Amino acid sequence: MPKDGGIGASSKRREDVRFLTGAGNYTDDINIHGQAHVAFLRSDIAHGTINSVDTSAAQGMPGVVKIFTGADFEAVGGMPCGWQVTDKHGQPMQEPRHPILAHGKVRHVGEPIAAVVADTLEQARDAAEAIVLDIDELPAVVDMKAAVANNDVKVHDDLTSNLCYDWGFVEENKAATDEAFEKAAHVTTLELVNNRLVANPMEPRVAVGDYARGTDESTLYTTSQNPHVIRLLMGAFVLGIPEHKLRVVAPDVGGGFGTKIFHYQEEAFCTFAAKACNRAVKWTSSRSEAFMSDAHGRDHVTKIELALDGDNNFTAVRTETYANMGAYLSTFAPSIPTWLHGTLMAGNYKTPLIYVNVKAVFTNTVPVDAYRGAGRPEATFQLERVIDKAARELGVDPVELRRQNFITEFPYATPVAVEYDTGDYHATMDKVLELSDRDGFAARRAESEAKGKLRGFGINCFIEACGIAPSNLVGQLGARAGLYESATVRVNATGGLVVMTGSHSHGQGHETAFPQVIADMIGIDESMIEVVHGDTANTPMGMGTYGSRSIAVGGSAMVRATEKIIAKAKKIASHLLEASESDIELKDGAFSVAGTDKSVAWGDVTLAAYVPHNYPLEDIEPGLEETAFYDPSNFTYPAGAYTCEVEVDPATGEVTIERFASADDFGNVVNPMIVEGQVHGGIAQGIGQALLENCSYDENGQLLSASYMDYAMPRADNLPAMDHYVVDHSCQTPCTHNPLGVKGCGEAGAIGSPPTVINAIIDALQSGGHKVDHLDMPATPARVWAAMNT
Amino acid sequence: MYNFDVETPGTVADAVAAMGRDEAQALGGGQTLIPTLKQRLASPSVLVSLSRVAEMKGVCTGDDGRLCVGGATTHATVAREATQYPALAAMASHIGDPAVRNRGTIGGSLANNDPSACYPAAVLGSGATIVTNTREIAADDYFQGMFSTALEEGELITEVRFPIPEVANYQKFVQPASRFALVGVFVAKFADGVRVAVTGASEDGVFRWSEAEAALSSEFSASAVGGLAVSGDGMISDLHGTGAYRAHLVGVMTKRAVEAAA
Numbered sequence A: 001m002p003k004d005g006g007i008g009a010s011s012k013r014r015e016d017v018r019f020l021t022g023a024g025n026y027t028d029d030i031n032i033h034g035q036a037h038v039a040f041l042r043s044d045i046a047h048g049t050i051n052s053v054d055t056s057a058a059q060g061m062p063g064v065v066k067i068f069t070g071a072d073f074e075a076v077g078g079m080p081c082g083w084q085v086t087d088k089h090g091q092p093m094q095e096p097r098h099p100i101l102a103h104g105k106v107r108h109v110g111e112p113i114a115a116v117v118a119d120t121l122e123q124a125r126d127a128a129e130a131i132v133l134d135i136d137e138l139p140a141v142v143d144m145k146a147a148v149a150n151n152d153v154k155v156h157d158d159l160t161s162n163l164c165y166d167w168g169f170v171e172e173n174k175a176a177t178d179e180a181f182e183k184a185a186h187v188t189t190l191e192l193v194n195n196r197l198v199a200n201p202m203e204p205r206v207a208v209g210d211y212a213r214g215t216d217e218s219t220l221y222t223t224s225q226n227p228h229v230i231r232l233l234m235g236a237f238v239l240g241i242p243e244h245k246l247r248v249v250a251p252d253v254g255g256g257f258g259t260k261i262f263h264y265q266e267e268a269f270c271t272f273a274a275k276a277c278n279r280a281v282k283w284t285s286s287r288s289e290a291f292m293s294d295a296h297g298r299d300h301v302t303k304i305e306l307a308l309d310g311d312n313n314f315t316a317v318r319t320e321t322y323a324n325m326g327a328y329l330s331t332f333a334p335s336i337p338t339w340l341h342g343t344l345m346a347g348n349y350k351t352p353l354i355y356v357n358v359k360a361v362f363t364n365t366v367p368v369d370a371y372r373g374a375g376r377p378e379a380t381f382q383l384e385r386v387i388d389k390a391a392r393e394l395g396v397d398p399v400e401l402r403r404q405n406f407i408t409e410f411p412y413a414t415p416v417a418v419e420y421d422t423g424d425y426h427a428t429m430d431k432v433l434e435l436s437d438r439d440g441f442a443a444r445r446a447e448s449e450a451k452g453k454l455r456g457f458g459i460n461c462f463i464e465a466c467g468i469a470p471s472n473l474v475g476q477l478g479a480r481a482g483l484y485e486s487a488t489v490r491v492n493a494t495g496g497l498v499v500m501t502g503s504h505s506h507g508q509g510h511e512t513a514f515p516q517v518i519a520d521m522i523g524i525d526e527s528m529i530e531v532v533h534g535d536t537a538n539t540p541m542g543m544g545t546y547g548s549r550s551i552a553v554g555g556s557a558m559v560r561a562t563e564k565i566i567a568k569a570k571k572i573a574s575h576l577l578e579a580s581e582s583d584i585e586l587k588d589g590a591f592s593v594a595g596t597d598k599s600v601a602w603g604d605v606t607l608a609a610y611v612p613h614n615y616p617l618e619d620i621e622p623g624l625e626e627t628a629f630y631d632p633s634n635f636t637y638p639a640g641a642y643t644c645e646v647e648v649d650p651a652t653g654e655v656t657i658e659r660f661a662s663a664d665d666f667g668n669v670v671n672p673m674i675v676e677g678q679v680h681g682g683i684a685q686g687i688g689q690a691l692l693e694n695c696s697y698d699e700n701g702q703l704l705s706a707s708y709m710d711y712a713m714p715r716a717d718n719l720p721a722m723d724h725y726v727v728d729h730s731c732q733t734p735c736t737h738n739p740l741g742v743k744g745c746g747e748a749g750a751i752g753s754p755p756t757v758i759n760a761i762i763d764a765l766q767s768g769g770h771k772v773d774h775l776d777m778p779a780t781p782a783r784v785w786a787a788m789n790t
Numbered sequence B: 001m002y003n004f005d006v007e008t009p010g011t012v013a014d015a016v017a018a019m020g021r022d023e024a025q026a027l028g029g030g031q032t033l034i035p036t037l038k039q040r041l042a043s044p045s046v047l048v049s050l051s052r053v054a055e056m057k058g059v060c061t062g063d064d065g066r067l068c069v070g071g072a073t074t075h076a077t078v079a080r081e082a083t084q085y086p087a088l089a090a091m092a093s094h095i096g097d098p099a100v101r102n103r104g105t106i107g108g109s110l111a112n113n114d115p116s117a118c119y120p121a122a123v124l125g126s127g128a129t130i131v132t133n134t135r136e137i138a139a140d141d142y143f144q145g146m147f148s149t150a151l152e153e154g155e156l157i158t159e160v161r162f163p164i165p166e167v168a169n170y171q172k173f174v175q176p177a178s179r180f181a182l183v184g185v186f187v188a189k190f191a192d193g194v195r196v197a198v199t200g201a202s203e204d205g206v207f208r209w210s211e212a213e214a215a216l217s218s219e220f221s222a223s224a225v226g227g228l229a230v231s232g233d234g235m236i237s238d239l240h241g242t243g244a245y246r247a248h249l250v251g252v253m254t255k256r257a258v259e260a261a262a
């Protein structure tokens, strides 16, 4: 029986009413009286020395308020990086200065060079066009391997090379890993590319800076996944504004996918310029600007080797990855190919020895940072592709090869520094094989072949580390921030309550799911609970939403705060009922004395808290409001198994996804409908990466895929029909270390699906006699056809 | 956008007069021109909107049996109303998305002559006639390479006249991002021969594949073109496919068009 409320109910997303009826309040909807607009003049070359930026003609143009260049920001900080990686020699990574406006040099197409603040946007754009740039173009560094091999052209002249760091993990295991390869009965090697992506949230980035001269307070409205992080980074490191003088508001946000985690120049600029101009300053990114200024994702070039013994047990994994950082370090960029990637290289398997080498490289391209899955899709893709290739080389069933090597005992400490608390990989594998009707595949393949098509079946397993994470652990790993989460629960006199959470919803449905948890804990209706998020002025310090952490970390903080509320409410109830506190039970929104029919309703207790006439004032304070900060003791480890069936048209190379099934273990699930939506969306993005999306630069550092004319997004008709697009989360091994037993579901789909699709395509091509053992993503018709015809 | 004036004439004569103003430019559905203006890549001083010129809108059958499509007729109208010429209607129904089809016009598409657009293949493949405010231009003389046509400065496409073939079909292999034609082939069989027009593929824009036309004129079957191939030289090579791939697709799409038409 589906529940109609509380944990486990598919409550309809209450926020959708406003989103779907045009009543949302997005950052671009915010207009402040007297606001001015900014137009950024951005570099159209990838690399060059700035000789001069002549603004004299632009200065006097109609409506111009003020023009800024790099020189105006010499006194303020550069854009900070929130994570420091230590290289394999124990040295800190190379960390270049990242100016708000380019100074001295431009380093990627799209880098802002000057900014014009004017009364209207069109006036700002007119004046920006009148700025005369004198830039000597330099050769661009685009190819990562060339950037490392050749030091002639450096992205940053003050660094020793284009290498940000050369990371070895676990360095102490390297010799043993190499030895295992020497002893291996079989070694499978694969070189691959994890394609660069542009996140493309539906809402582009927007920033509105405001300044109150009377109180010397700055406010930034911005499209952020984590307003407190922006307040801390921008206030402390860039502009030198103390937190109590700076408010950051991220109202309704139309999708983020990671790219709205980071602190961007435009945010700092609008905040700075609002004070400098004593006027609110607004910037709304155009889609074209988004392509060349939103942090990109992925972009790894990897060689992976898998060693097996004579019984097909995995004995070692060794990888070498070049990870593109772009021209500057975006906020969390260094952590993605290291701590969110190297630590995942065990996957679902009990491989005893693993060595991961990552070379992070500066190039004249847009900075690269987290994008849905962040590091974990890259890890999963290489591991699951090499396992599939090994199965083919050894002539064994890819399902059985995986099963044979599954981790089955938990907790399990991997050789790459993490400890999985729970999981059951056979269960999700069994489930997905059942859902996908693998047994019926041969018949379906025959049907496809009768139509002249090739059909392939792809299987994939994955593990992710989510709910990031313990502050003390990430601190050791180089994080410059904590990763707890917070919640304040404010109960009103009449019994309704508000949760002020540090988590941020940009489409995930927190306003619906969070109340379901509290409703269950207290036994009141979900409609009595409201969620407030996204404003540093009325939520406790929080770290925001990414890494599938909201319910696992933010939800846990909310549970802790609610437990405090209940504990206090019980004290009040025991006073009202004249009973011992230990005898008070809370059920269905009423406090009762165990073993009696005496009870008092939730509302009477909350009223007493604020109208404390009959109240134990000598023991407890009036009021009913509690805050909790929750810092988890470990990551959570969602895992799953996915299958995909594709058809390939051998005449054109076109791939269609006929069936897709996923069996995820997310631990406990609060709102199944929301979880299924997250997985459907994640898989769609993963299919986008596998078949369509490709952010591509030419050798001069020009962005070739700079609009939707060339950057292919997945659309509904690229996905299988819903009856063959099955997502399942019935396999549940609850997380052992958070109060809800939840693991997080936001990224799974995007992590698990790309290798599933490619494995299926390879299976299809092999069935047609084509000796293709790998295809880089996206597997466009042109690439598939070329692979079949070489 | 830069500033500009807008004129909304109600007749061809008024539209032609308005086009006489300094730096005037015709505005059809704006599906190509408006994005260009938004990116500040063009700066006309007057836009002459054709959307209210009634005599340039709609589909009808001429006395000679040809299908006449007004120069300001939207793709959606052609998709819905060109019932005498199903292959043309089907082609129009697969241009862009509903918003594009409800605004974009045949005249705009032909004036623009994007090398990946669909209409040029249909017009050239049908051997249609482009009628302007001053003259009639045969399709074979009209298309002059990528984004280049026989139109003179200020000349307006008022109508396009399509002879109706016995059978015809358009096969479009979409470019995955834009969903314009990566390669599109329009095949039309007339009593006196077959025409095959290819879009999306060549660096010279839409072209007729004469070998295929000859083969199909003597035998209208997929196998007749089975052994033919166009060269990859001079084919567009980009992110979405090499010249060799496009050349290969020309063959595949031609065969499929013949199969679908026959």
Ligand SMILES: Cc1cc2nc3c(=O)[nH]c(=O)nc-3n(C[C@H](O)[C@H](O)[C@H](O)COP(=O)(O)OP(=O)(O)OC[C@H]3O[C@@H](n4cnc5c(N)ncnc54)[C@H](O)[C@@H]3O)c2cc1C
Residues within 6 Å of the ligand: B025, B026, B027, B028, B029, B030, B031, B032, B033, B034, B050, B071, B072, B094, B095, B096, B097, B100, B103, B104, B105, B106, B107, B108, B109, B111, B112, B114, B116, B117, B118, B119, B155, B156, B157, B158, B178, B179, B180, B181
């Ligand atoms: C998202 C999207 C998808 C698309 N997909 C496709 C597709 O799959 N296939 C395809 O073929 N096209 C596609 N298009 C292009 C579409 O068909 C456009 O409508 C067409 O190219 C231009 O027509 P328009 O009426 O909008 O012209 P406008 O944009 O108004 O004008 C284009 C040019 O033609 C000139 N012009 C307009 N009308 C006339 C006239 N009557 N006489 C002389 N000059 C004139 C204008 O001055 C301008 O130079 C797509 C467009 C978009 C935005």
